[in-house]
Amino acid sequence: MAITLTANGYQINSGPIITANATRVNTYECGVNSTRQNPSQTSANTVEDMWQAVTNFNKKTSTSGIVIEGNTVGMDAYSHPYGGTMVRARHSDGTWYAKQAGSVYFGQDDGEQVILWHFTSFFTGAELGNKTGDFDIFWSHLAGNNQGGDEPWEQEWNWNSNEDSRAQQQGSHTAVYEIEP
Amino acid sequence: MAQLTGTSLVYGSGASQTAGGGKVISYGYGEYNTRTSLPNSNNYIFWDAATINRKNAGSDFHVVALMPGHDWNSFPYGGCFVEMKDSSGSKYRSYYGASYLCCGEGGGQEITFKVDWTFRDSAISNNTGNWTVHFGYQSINGTNNRWCNIWNPSGSDDGRGYQKSSTCFVEEIIYG
Numbered sequence: 001m002a003i004t005l006t007a008n009g010y011q012i013n014s015g016p017i018i019t020a021n022a023t024r025v026n027t028y029e030c031g032v033n034s035t036r037q038n039p040s041q042t043s044a045n046t047v048e049d050m051w052q053a054v055t056n057f058n059k060k061t062s063t064s065g066i067v068i069e070g071n072t073v074g075m076d077a078y079s080h081p082y083g084g085t086m087v088r089a090r091h092s093d094g095t096w097y098a099k100q101a102g103s104v105y106f107g108q109d110d111g112e113q114v115i116l117w118h119f120t121s122f123f124t125g126a127e128l129g130n131k132t133g134d135f136d137i138f139w140s141h142l143a144g145n146n147q148g149g150d151e152p153w154e155q156e157w158n159w160n161s162n163e164d165s166r167a168q169q170q171g172s173h174t175a176v177y178e179i180e181p
Numbered sequence: 182m183a184q185l186t187g188t189s190l191v192y193g194s195g196a197s198q199t200a201g202g203g204k205v206i207s208y209g210y211g212e213y214n215t216r217t218s219l220p221n222s223n224n225y226i227f228w229d230a231a232t233i234n235r236k237n238a239g240s241d242f243h244v245v246a247l248m249p250g251h252d253w254n255s256f257p258y259g260g261c262f263v264e265m266k267d268s269s270g271s272k273y274r275s276y277y278g279a280s281y282l283c284c285g286e287g288g289g290q291e292i293t294f295k296v297d298w299t300f301r302d303s304a305i306s307n308n309t310g311n312w313t314v315h316f317g318y319q320s321i322n323g324t325n326n327r328w329c330n331i332w333n334p335s336g337s338d339d340g341r342g343y344q345k346s347s348t349c350f351v352e353e354i355i356y357g
Contacts, residue, residue: 005183008193019192025204028354030243030299034277069245071297073280075257106293108285114257116282116295159259166320167259171277173297175243177204 026060027178031070031137034171036158042084044148047098047140049088050157053174054137056092062130063181068137069102069120070174074153075163077107077115079143084150087119088138091131097123098140105152112163115153119174125181137176206240207353209233211314214346217332221254221325226264226317227332230349233314235268238307241356242300244278244314246349250292250329251338253283260320261328263296268310273300279316281328289338292329296349302356314351 004011009019031053042048051072059066068087085103090096102121107113119139128135143150156162160169183190189197211231219227230246244263261281264274278298284290296316320326335344 005185006193007182009183010190020194020196021192021198023200023203025354028204028241028243028356030241030301030356032277032299069297071278071280071295106282108283110285112257113285114259114280114282116280118295159257161259161321164257164259165322166255166324166326167257168262168276168319168321170259170280171275173278173299175297175299 024180025177026064026180027058029054029057029176031174032171034158034169036156036160036162038155039151039157041151042142042148045146047142049138049140051139052136053139054176056134057137057176058134059132059178061180062132063125064178065122065124065181066128066135067122067177067179068174070172072117072139072157072172073170074115074117074157075159076112076153076155077109078154079150079152080107080109082150084143085117085141085152087121088140089123089128090136090138092134095129097128099123107153112155117152137174204355205352206236206355207233209351211349212346214333214344216335216337216344219327219329219332221327223323223325224319226315228316228347229313230316231314231351233312233351233353235309235312235353237353237355238309239302240353241302242312242351243354244296244298244349244351246296246316246347248294248316248332248347249334249345250294250332251334252289252330253292254330255326255328256283258326258328260318260326261294262317262319263298264315264317265300265305266313266315267306267308268312269308271306273305275300294328314349
């Protein structure tokens with residue numbers, strides 16, 4: 001029983017010969033926010049970054065992509081259907097990358113009720129300029145016609161018993177994976 | 182010939198590797214598709230959803246789940262939770278990352294309960310072995326509630342409906 005170097009790779013006991021790095025998930029980080037707050041509406045022509053969910057996510061290889069998924073919870077519909085939500089990634093060189101695909105929110109125009117803003121999306125390596133290094137991840141929004149005055153919910157993000165006396169403190173979550181294609 | 186050179190493994194192709202192993206090292210999955218009436222209750226667990234065998238004492242758990250309901254009862258409420266239990270029986274609960282939405286049209290409509298949460302290693306024990314995932318509800322003021330009247334609706338709730346099912350996926354992850 002042994003770990004053996006072979007002509008092109010290695011073999012553990014009698015298992016298959018491994019000839020390349022088999023890792024598919026290089027990096028994983030998550031972001032959490034459970035503070036009740038009322039984010040700002042957008043100003044005209046300016047993307048509003050509601051939440052910097054993950055800071056300095058270190059992308060290891062130029063070929064990898066980034067999967068971003070998560071859920072934020074708010075209270076009371078305001079801009080709907082809107083369609084201006086997006087996820088943004090900012091490289092440490094200052095370049096921004098934005099994607100609307102995979103960003104949806106669900107609400108009801110019925111007063112003080114729950115709104116869920118959900119994200120499942122993927123930036124390919126090419127879409128991120130095949131860069132390595134640190135990225136910051138943001139939940140952001142701006143209307144497609146660049147008008148201001150929008151927001152995904154009118155009242156509180158991460159609402160609590162101030163909104164419903166039965167409620168536990170609510171919280172939001174973001175998961176980020178670096179994936180090899 | 183592949184070579185070990187100091188801190189690198191160099192493959193026959195010339196590619197080198199300086200760090201080993203993936204980040205996702207274990208999975209668990211649960212599914213439940215029985216139409217169920219939920220009780221008006223407090224601190225109530227309605228689903229023991231999945232088991233995962235934890236390999237590493239310093240790992241995190243990322244839990245993702247979708248659960249369909251029918252016919253609103255308590256809303257907005259805000260008492261739903263996701264809970265994990267370790268191999269010794271200790272429990273770790275999060276009300277964060279566990280939310281549901283009612284159709285605003287009225288009662289007798291669809292409800293969706295969505296969970297997305299990471300239990301960081303610092304928030305749980307370092308026990309390895311089998312951990313289980315659970316979902317439930319508890320108000321902060323002690324009142325009895327429920328997030329829907331019917332969990333996993335079927336053709337009994339809408340003649341057009343298939344039997345709906347709840348799903349839970351949990352992964353063990355090495356952070357960073």
